[in-house]
Amino acid sequence: MTESAAPVRVIEKTSAYWRVLFDYPPFNIVDATIFQGLQDLLARMDSSPNLRVVVFESANPEFYLSHFDLTGKIGNIMTAVGPSGLPILIDTFVRLTKSPVVSVAKIRGCVRGVSSEFVLACDMRFASRENTRLGQPEVGVGLHPGGGGTERLPHLVGRGRALEIVLGANDFDGDTAERYGYVNRALPDAELDGFVDALARRIASFDRRAIAAAKRLINQVSLPSADRFLDSLNSFQTALTWSESQRRIQALLERGLQQDREFEKAWPAVLGTLLDKT
Amino acid sequence: MTESAAPVRVIEKTSAYWRVLFDYPPFNIVDATIFQGLQDLLARMDSSPNLRVVVFESANPEFYLSHFDLTGKIGNIMTAVGPSGLPILIDTFVRLTKSPVVSVAKIRGCVRGVSSEFVLACDMRFASRENTRLGQPEVGVGLHPGGGGTERLPHLVGRGRALEIVLGANDFDGDTAERYGYVNRALPDAELDGFVDALARRIASFDRRAIAAAKRLINQVSLPSADRFLDSLNSFQTALTWSESQRRIQALLERGLQQDREFEKAWPAVLGTLLDKT
Amino acid sequence: MTESAAPVRVIEKTSAYWRVLFDYPPFNIVDATIFQGLQDLLARMDSSPNLRVVVFESANPEFYLSHFDLTGKIGNIMTAVGPSGLPILIDTFVRLTKSPVVSVAKIRGCVRGVSSEFVLACDMRFASRENTRLGQPEVGVGLHPGGGGTERLPHLVGRGRALEIVLGANDFDGDTAERYGYVNRALPDAELDGFVDALARRIASFDRRAIAAAKRLINQVSLPSADRFLDSLNSFQTALTWSESQRRIQALLERGLQQDREFEKAWPAVLGTLLDKT
Numbered sequence: 001m002t003e004s005a006a007p008v009r010v011i012e013k014t015s016a017y018w019r020v021l022f023d024y025p026p027f028n029i030v031d032a033t034i035f036q037g038l039q040d041l042l043a044r045m046d047s048s049p050n051l052r053v054v055v056f057e058s059a060n061p062e063f064y065l066s067h068f069d070l071t072g073k074i075g076n077i078m079t080a081v082g083p084s085g086l087p088i089l090i091d092t093f094v095r096l097t098k099s100p101v102v103s104v105a106k107i108r109g110c111v112r113g114v115s116s117e118f119v120l121a122c123d124m125r126f127a128s129r130e131n132t133r134l135g136q137p138e139v140g141v142g143l144h145p146g147g148g149g150t151e152r153l154p155h156l157v158g159r160g161r162a163l164e165i166v167l168g169a170n171d172f173d174g175d176t177a178e179r180y181g182y183v184n185r186a187l188p189d190a191e192l193d194g195f196v197d198a199l200a201r202r203i204a205s206f207d208r209r210a211i212a213a214a215k216r217l218i219n220q221v222s223l224p225s226a227d228r229f230l231d232s233l234n235s236f237q238t239a240l241t242w243s244e245s246q247r248r249i250q251a252l253l254e255r256g257l258q259q260d261r262e263f264e265k266a267w268p269a270v271l272g273t274l275l276d277k278t
Numbered sequence: 279m280t281e282s283a284a285p286v287r288v289i290e291k292t293s294a295y296w297r298v299l300f301d302y303p304p305f306n307i308v309d310a311t312i313f314q315g316l317q318d319l320l321a322r323m324d325s326s327p328n329l330r331v332v333v334f335e336s337a338n339p340e341f342y343l344s345h346f347d348l349t350g351k352i353g354n355i356m357t358a359v360g361p362s363g364l365p366i367l368i369d370t371f372v373r374l375t376k377s378p379v380v381s382v383a384k385i386r387g388c389v390r391g392v393s394s395e396f397v398l399a400c401d402m403r404f405a406s407r408e409n410t411r412l413g414q415p416e417v418g419v420g421l422h423p424g425g426g427g428t429e430r431l432p433h434l435v436g437r438g439r440a441l442e443i444v445l446g447a448n449d450f451d452g453d454t455a456e457r458y459g460y461v462n463r464a465l466p467d468a469e470l471d472g473f474v475d476a477l478a479r480r481i482a483s484f485d486r487r488a489i490a491a492a493k494r495l496i497n498q499v500s501l502p503s504a505d506r507f508l509d510s511l512n513s514f515q516t517a518l519t520w521s522e523s524q525r526r527i528q529a530l531l532e533r534g535l536q537q538d539r540e541f542e543k544a545w546p547a548v549l550g551t552l553l554d555k556t
Numbered sequence: 557m558t559e560s561a562a563p564v565r566v567i568e569k570t571s572a573y574w575r576v577l578f579d580y581p582p583f584n585i586v587d588a589t590i591f592q593g594l595q596d597l598l599a600r601m602d603s604s605p606n607l608r609v610v611v612f613e614s615a616n617p618e619f620y621l622s623h624f625d626l627t628g629k630i631g632n633i634m635t636a637v638g639p640s641g642l643p644i645l646i647d648t649f650v651r652l653t654k655s656p657v658v659s660v661a662k663i664r665g666c667v668r669g670v671s672s673e674f675v676l677a678c679d680m681r682f683a684s685r686e687n688t689r690l691g692q693p694e695v696g697v698g699l700h701p702g703g704g705g706t707e708r709l710p711h712l713v714g715r716g717r718a719l720e721i722v723l724g725a726n727d728f729d730g731d732t733a734e735r736y737g738y739v740n741r742a743l744p745d746a747e748l749d750g751f752v753d754a755l756a757r758r759i760a761s762f763d764r765r766a767i768a769a770a771k772r773l774i775n776q777v778s779l780p781s782a783d784r785f786l787d788s789l790n791s792f793q794t795a796l797t798w799s800e801s802q803r804r805i806q807a808l809l810e811r812g813l814q815q816d817r818e819f820e821k822a823w824p825a826v827l828g829t830l831l832d833k834t
Contacts, residue, residue, distance in 0.1 A: 102723055123719045142485045144492035151499055156714040158434040159500035160462050163401045166492050167380055167481055178735075179456075184716050202828035203723055207698045207800040214700035214722050217788050221707055221780060222715035224499060232495050244485040272480035420763045422770035429777055436712040437778035438740050441679045444770050445658055445759055457734075502777060510773050522763040550758035 008037025015050040017204035023059035027066045027264050030114050032075030038092050045101050053203045057106040064107050065115035070249050090229045093121035100212035106196045117147035125183040128192050132174040140169030140271030142245030146236025151224035157181045171268050286315025293328040295482035301337035305344045305542050308392050310353030316370050323379050331481045335384040342385050343393035348527050367425050368507045371399035378490035384474045395425035403461040406470050410452040418447030418549030420523030424514025429502035435459045449546050564593025571606040573760035579615035583622045583820050586670050588631025594648050601657050609759045613662040620663050621671035626805050645703050646785045649677035656768035662752045673703035681739040684748050688730035696725030696827030698801030702792025707780035713737045727824050
């Protein structure tokens with residue numbers, strides 16, 4: 001596999017500034033392959049002493065990362081542990097937050113469930129005003145967020161908006177996400193690339209020790225504990241065994257999830273009537 | 279007393295979705311009767327295994343819940359304890375936050391002091407853009423919030439805005455409350471009912487176990503401790519004995535509080551000159 | 557030195573409401589003299605039992621307080637301790653937050669680095685919409701915030717926006733600062749004085765015990781610990797010894813920092829290219 005074909009593809013703009021492209025057709029669905037790509041990336045970041053900033057974006061403007069694979073391709077990411085000693089799912093996100101390297105999510109398209117949890121684990125989030133569908137729809141699937149969403153959202157947006165996002169299980173557009181503090185800013189789509197690139201180049205010009213020290217200090221007052229993440233993940237694994245969640249997952253797959261592009265783009269809209277008989 | 283005449287009236291739209299109407303003329307003033315109604319409601323919620331969501335609204339568009347009764351009708355809600363072992367005032371709000379059932383405040387009209395603390399204890403708050411007067415005016419009455427406002431506001435709106443709300447002791451309209459994060463959203467009055475009803479129906483269609491698990495996880499990183507609530511309540515009870523607070527309460531009652539509709543709607547406006555001699 | 561010539565000048569509007577003017581030409585640069593003025597002010601506040609509120613503003617509309625002096629005039633504020641037992645830099649800000657007196661920052665002009673940390677230590681912040689340049693540019697100078705910025709910002713604006721402010725090291729205008737929660741509100745410049753004066757007069761009319769009790773309760777759930785502040789200050793002192801930071805400080809001074817008015821107003825703009833060779 002050449003680098004240009006990898007689902008998590010690194011473009012080294014300079015030794016200090018990398019872009020990472022998610023490119024995993026058809027819909028950038030998050031499965032064990034994506035997590036392996038992120039683990040490989042974290043190892044490469046850890047051994048790159050000049051690196052300051054990584055911008056995460058999608059090769060597909062309709063799907064940033066769509067959501068967890070619901071057909072069983074998630075491998076052992078909830079049971080095998082990573083370098084931090086935490087399960088791979090949590091290890092990936094926790095190591096990203098604690099890295100001395102700055103992570104920036106540049107968001108276009110659909111970002112739901114575990115994908116929302118990925119952008120919440122990034123240091124900053126900038127979203128397309130016209131083209132963002134961000135949310136935590138798990139409760140509408142009979143589950144709940146298991147990769148940090150319930151831990152990170154309340155600190156960012158407050159308990160009331162966190163409960164609305166998680167219990168309403170619906171999409172948030174760029175403007176609402178900005179108003180709630182879910183993303184740093186929503187920008188007009190035409191300005192998003194320029195804004196993020198200028199910010200990344202600026203950060204890339206700064207001294208790595210200063211960046212790392214500042215990030216460490218902010219982390220000490222703003223990161224949830226590993227215990228809380230493990231509690232969520234355990235509860236999520238239990239929820240996957242419930243017959244109610246299995247019934248909802250089945251209904252979504254039958255309607256076209258992970259297969260039909262239009263349904264994949266809009267599926268949270270049907271969650272409130274998913275099990276209605278006609 | 280028939281159900282339709284109760285000051286805290288339950289309308290069971292379905293077994294999963296209830297509306298609760300505050301209807302206690304003339305101004306929905308919060309006294310021991312309102313707290314008894316809320317305690318009865320909580321007991322009924324606890325024994326309703328199909329229930330998912332309760333929307334709290336007012337039968338009177340000018341007053342959601344106005345404020346604590348200042349004429350002595352608050353009974354023993356600060357001394358007698360409820361099922362949680364906490365004083366009724368705190369017990370009511372803490373049990374609401376910890377309930378597996380989702381609580382939504384649909385706000386129109388005046389919501390001040392303990393009433394603001396009630397909506398802060400709800401899981402979500404949606405307010406009429408044109409018709410909301412929300413605040414914690416206690417400091418302007420020589421007191422301070424005693425039912426959780428000082429504990430819940432900083433997490434929602436940050437220390438600076440919490441101090442402005444509490445020390446400024448003034449009303450906030452819907453738009454400012456949204457901008458501050460005091461409410462989830464302010465909506466045009468004509469859209470408020472439709473928005474909240476659609477959200478409630480959606481949540482009511484989800485599985486109760488998933489809702490409860492998600493809410494429990496968010497609560498673990500976002501609820502203040504009982505010790506902090508008790509500290510505030512104790513301090514509030516002391517403040518009620520101060521001659522300064524009694525003098526201000528007396529001045530407000532003499533000006534028409536709890537009797538004159540126009541004064542009841544606008545009284546925080548006079549707090550900055552309440553004791554001025556003419 | 558007469559009072560009217562002091563760099564930190566007190567105007568006692570009433571015994572309950574003081575204005576404090578920063579007036580330290582040419583640019584209100586923060587050095588040991590400013591901290592001595594603030595220490596004297598705190599002692600005076602502590603012995604003024606009628607005082608309720610202090611509004612901090614600048615005599616110079618272009619510079620509120622500019623930033624830490626980078627030419628060595630900071631005296632012993634990081635090593636000598638104040639009445640709280642903490643180093644003067646931290647002692648000043650911590651005592652301001654814990655004072656029973658309410659502190660309000662009325663912001664016009666440039667407010668960067670330690671000056672941003674001063675306004676973050678105030679109870680509330682109101683900024684001119686047209687004339688505010690607020691930020692924490694330390695990382696762009698090879699340093700990081702050392703006076704509480706990394707501890708206070710995440711609670712106010714969330715981790716993502718705190719990281720953007722600190723790692724981006726750029727200016728924020730009034731509107732963006734309001735949207736982020738960095739300030740309570742941005743107001744049209746023509747309305748700023750009237751708004752803050754009305755709020756201060758209102759608070760000044762309230763009872764001091766009620767104000768102090770409310771502020772104490774909010775502080776208990778919203779103030780960072782002294783340990784975290786000391787960690788930041790220690791790390792900052794180390795960062796000052798790095799050759800990278802010394803090189804950047806030197807480059808800024810050579811370009812006109814602390815001497816050239818136009819450069820002083822706009823210097824964060826050049827931080828991304830500060831060391832580029834031409």
